[in-house]
Amino acid sequence: MSDAAESSGMFPFLRDRLVTVAVTLVVLTATGFVLRPLEATAWAEVRARGAGIDAAGLEGAVGQGVVAGLLGGFRALAADFLWLKANSNWEEMDLPATQTTIRAVTAIDPRQLYFWVNGARMIAYDMPVWRIERAGGPDAVPASVQARIDEEQARVALGLLADAQRFHADNPTLVIEVANIHLRRLGDVATAAQLYREAAELPGAPFYAARIHAELLRNLGRRHEALEWLVGVHPTLPRDVPEAMSGIVLARIHELEDELGVSAESRYNPVAR
Amino acid sequence: MSAISSSLSRVGTIAGNTFLEAVRQRFFIALLVLAAGLLVSTEFLREFNFGASEVRFIADIGFGALVLFGSVLTITVTAQLFFAEIESRTALTLLAKPVRRGEFIVGKFLGVWLVVLIFCVIVTLLVCAVLATREAEILAADPDAGDALVSYGAVIAAAAVQWVKFGVLGAITLLLGSYSNTNLFSVATALLVLVICHLQYLARDVWERGGSAVAQVGAGLLGLLFPNFQLFNLADLVTAGEPFGAALIVRVTLYGLAYIAVFLALASFSFRRREI
Numbered sequence: 035m036s037d038a039a040e041s042s043g044m045f046p047f048l049r050d051r052l053v054t055v056a057v058t059l060v061v062l063t064a065t066g067f068v069l070r071p072l073e074a075t076a077w078a079e080v081r082a083r084g085a086g087i088d089a090a091g092l093e094g095a096v097g098q099g100v101v102a103g104l105l106g107g108f109r110a111l112a113a114d115f116l117w118l119k120a121n122s123n124w125e126e127m128d129l130p131a132t133q134t135t136i137r138a139v140t141a142i143d144p145r146q147l148y149f150w151v152n153g154a155r156m157i158a159y160d161m162p163v164w165r166i167e168r169a170g171g172p173d174a175v176p177a178s179v180q181a182r183i184d185e186e187q188a189r190v191a192l193g194l195l196a197d198a199q200r201f202h203a204d205n206p207t208l209v210i211e212v213a214n215i216h217l218r219r220l221g222d223v224a225t226a227a228q229l230y231r232e233a234a235e236l237p238g239a240p241f242y243a244a245r246i247h248a249e250l251l252r253n254l255g256r257r258h259e260a261l262e263w264l265v266g267v268h269p270t271l272p273r274d275v276p277e278a279m280s281g282i283v284l285a286r287i288h289e290l291e292d293e294l295g296v297s298a299e300s301r302y303n304p305v306a307r
Numbered sequence: 308m309s310a311i312s313s314s315l316s317r318v319g320t321i322a323g324n325t326f327l328e329a330v331r332q333r334f335f336i337a338l339l340v341l342a343a344g345l346l347v348s349t350e351f352l353r354e355f356n357f358g359a360s361e362v363r364f365i366a367d368i369g370f371g372a373l374v375l376f377g378s379v380l381t382i383t384v385t386a387q388l389f390f391a392e393i394e395s396r397t398a399l400t401l402l403a404k405p406v407r408r409g410e411f412i413v414g415k416f417l418g419v420w421l422v423v424l425i426f427c428v429i430v431t432l433l434v435c436a437v438l439a440t441r442e443a444e445i446l447a448a449d450p451d452a453g454d455a456l457v458s459y460g461a462v463i464a465a466a467a468v469q470w471v472k473f474g475v476l477g478a479i480t481l482l483l484g485s486y487s488n489t490n491l492f493s494v495a496t497a498l499l500v501l502v503i504c505h506l507q508y509l510a511r512d513v514w515e516r517g518g519s520a521v522a523q524v525g526a527g528l529l530g531l532l533f534p535n536f537q538l539f540n541l542a543d544l545v546t547a548g549e550p551f552g553a554a555l556i557v558r559v560t561l562y563g564l565a566y567i568a569v570f571l572a573l574a575s576f577s578f579r580r581r582e583i
Contacts, residue, residue, distance in 0.1 A: 054486060054577045057573070057576060059532070062569070063531045065565070065569045066532060068565075072562050072565075073535055076555055076559050077535060080537075080538055080555070080559075081508075108367065108371035110367035111352065111368060145363075
């Protein structure tokens, strides 16, 4: 049998094939090792700029026909279609599906703030309402349980926004979104005030961030701090930009001075400065 | 010296014939028309755009068309032309002459790579035209939007890097073709390898994050055996604010060229004793 096989050329054929496979595997492994430093440097830069997908978020994309699209590019388009799916799930108040598709969308295209911010809003503001409705409605569910649900959903949303900040470091929009969740869902005014300040100090921050920081300090009873902050901010506000609301900030400063009983000679006077 | 020049001449002849055969194929034209059609359709697909800026969305679709149809073109044409030579017995005639098998492989590769270059140039010009048209409209409507929304140099560099990736893919297809017996098997396996190469970085993520020993070994091997195709996706960075530097393009290109050389050498090795 073996003589027949050998004489028919089967063994040399198999041996050749095995040698080819073995050489291929060894050479490719060695190439992988040799090129790893070159690849690692380039990959670190490419990935830091948002290329590639986050494996953790991929679960939601499997079965959506999206992975095939990703292989051939079409990242923005794939994310857009999946975002439609997320909205469809949201309309049906399907919490797990909505949450999963939001994760998948942000994993596929983490470059777009729109998905992160709106996804976090769905999770933090809409989902607690669904859960409370499902548990019998706000009248039937005890306040402590409602607070727990609010906190749980807020934590999920904050987790999503923390991931967003890995891709969009120092983005004031994300910091403001985090601040709002602390303020509105967790009732943590002090943290929200601190975050609004951080947002206001970032390049490209909207003018209202500084005003809200002062307002929250005022609510916390830290009026001296609020006054000091606004006096520092006011000279930086352009007078010809309506959104800067320079006049309103000045009025707030005077209100605080009145409340704190600041003497006439110590009052803020922008003209004198 | 004359041996090298005559070898190059033989490679050039095979490459030239392969190129002519490839561009004559209807498949090439069909893919080009499909890619162009998809690009023109961005005007309508914009309605589905939620998050991205318009130019980024158009660039994404354009490069999507380039990558998808370019990959299909590279794999299919490489396998088809390689097996056509074997099935029609012209390879037998060719290799009976003083043509080395390695020269045959390199000639085939260069011919296909040249066809893919033509495809890349045409699609990239179309992407630039669509981007320029929309950019002009946006800037006319909103003069505060800035001087330029797109770096066309970056678009061309990203497309060039994709062409290098298609080269790696073509060389992989030749390696598979030199080992397998049928065109269909080579195409199917090359498509599978394309998927693995695009997603191998996910395996490496698993490797780096830890997990079971078996998973780590498997993921580590995958990361070593297959080139990282996601590295060539510089298109994602074309409209990402700061343009990518020349150093990155050089690194990625060198990475691709090194893999092309290795896969071609392996294909020649695998083809050396194949019965034709």
